[in-house]
Amino acid sequence: MPIPLVRRLGAEALGTFWLVFGGCGSAIFAAKFDGGGVQLGIGLLGVSLAFGLTVVTGAYAFGHISGGHFNPAVTVGLTVAKKFAPKDVGPYVAAQVAGAIVASGVLFVIVHGRSGFDRAGNFLAANGYGVHQQGFGSPGGYNLLSGALAEVGLTALFVVVILGATAKRAAAGFGGLAIGLCLTLIHLISIPITNTSVNPARSIGPALFVGGTALKQVWLFIVAPIGGAVIGALVHTFIGADDEDQPAMAGEAS
Numbered sequence: 001m002p003i004p005l006v007r008r009l010g011a012e013a014l015g016t017f018w019l020v021f022g023g024c025g026s027a028i029f030a031a032k033f034d035g036g037g038v039q040l041g042i043g044l045l046g047v048s049l050a051f052g053l054t055v056v057t058g059a060y061a062f063g064h065i066s067g068g069h070f071n072p073a074v075t076v077g078l079t080v081a082k083k084f085a086p087k088d089v090g091p092y093v094a095a096q097v098a099g100a101i102v103a104s105g106v107l108f109v110i111v112h113g114r115s116g117f118d119r120a121g122n123f124l125a126a127n128g129y130g131v132h133q134q135g136f137g138s139p140g141g142y143n144l145l146s147g148a149l150a151e152v153g154l155t156a157l158f159v160v161v162i163l164g165a166t167a168k169r170a171a172a173g174f175g176g177l178a179i180g181l182c183l184t185l186i187h188l189i190s191i192p193i194t195n196t197s198v199n200p201a202r203s204i205g206p207a208l209f210v211g212g213t214a215l216k217q218v219w220l221f222i223v224a225p226i227g228g229a230v231i232g233a234l235v236h237t238f239i240g241a242d243d244e245d246q247p248a249m250a251g252e253a254s
Contacts, residue, residue, distance in 0.1 A: 003065055005088065009095040011066035015058040016099030019051070019070050020205050025107055026050035027125040027195075044191050051196070052184030059176030068176070071199040072096055077159035077229030081236055093201075100205030108209045124206035126214040127197045127221045136213050140192035144220065147194045151224035152231065154186045155198040159232030197221035198228070 027050075032041040042050070059068040067084070069075045072093040078084035104124060111123055122128065122136040129147035130137045138147060158179075164170060165178035183198075190196045197203045203221035207214040 005091060008066040008088075009091055011062040012069060012092055012095040013099035013102075015062045015066070015068060015070040016096040016201050017103040018058050019054040019199075020100045020103035020202050021106060022054035023047070023051035023202070024104070024125040024206060025110075028107060028111060028123070044188065047191065048184045048187035051187050052180040052182075054180075055183050056176050056180030059179060063176060066092075070096060070099075070201075071225075072201055073155050073199060073225035073229040074159065074162060076226050077155075077162070077233040080230050080233035081159075081163055083163065096201040097204055100201035101208060102205075104205035104209050107206075122195075122210060122214065124210050125195060126206040126210045126218075127195045127203045128214060128217050129194055129220065132213050136210075138192075138194060142193045148220060148224050150190045150193045151197055151221065152228040154190055154196075155225040155228030156232035156235065158182055158186060158198055159229045160236050163233070163236040194221070198225050200225055 026042060027047045030042045030050075031044070031047050032039075034040070055070065058070055062068050067078075069078070069092060075084060075089055075092045075096070079086050079089055107124055111117060112119075117123075126136070128137040129142060129144050131141045142150075161182040162175075162179055165182075166175040186198055187196045190198075200222040203218050207218040207221075
């Protein structure tokens, strides 16, 4: 019996909330944590693992309900690959963006609870490119072209991995793990370039609360991941996807 759309949208919203809260939260609170003069932060490796773990846990918790997309680019890519019903794209994207905004709002409230907090700069791990004042932009100072290439290419590969790891002939039960590890690797590569998006919802949520340059630049982190997802879906189809393959997770068409 098909799962009602409202339940699937709830799963997508909650899964995206978990991705943004867990991934961005680790970057905000734990990446450079100073424990009384001793550096106890988890660093880029820890933040990368946090994003990957949110996807692994979210996929196994909600994948059987909604497919476990948690990302508008993934939803678009799966639709292009004919693994997801086009009529549900709009509602899925709306639920994902809503989950990301709520998560960012919760992080916004928490971060303001620190004594001496200064709202200036990028305080919610928003994505960016170039070098700007007050600490916003690309962590490594990479320009628009570098950011665009990274986001398009990495999102394309992410979608290829999702489609391959969840295909009918793939190893059963390991799709969520492969997808989470792929997202970890993507963050290890691209946090210095753009703070890593590959997910428009993840970018929109923090940008709305940071405002300013973050909001002006968020267009790139909507357009590039979606473009990359389309490319990834076409690549997967070209290299020999079986029309009868139906992903077990991250893209169940209902």
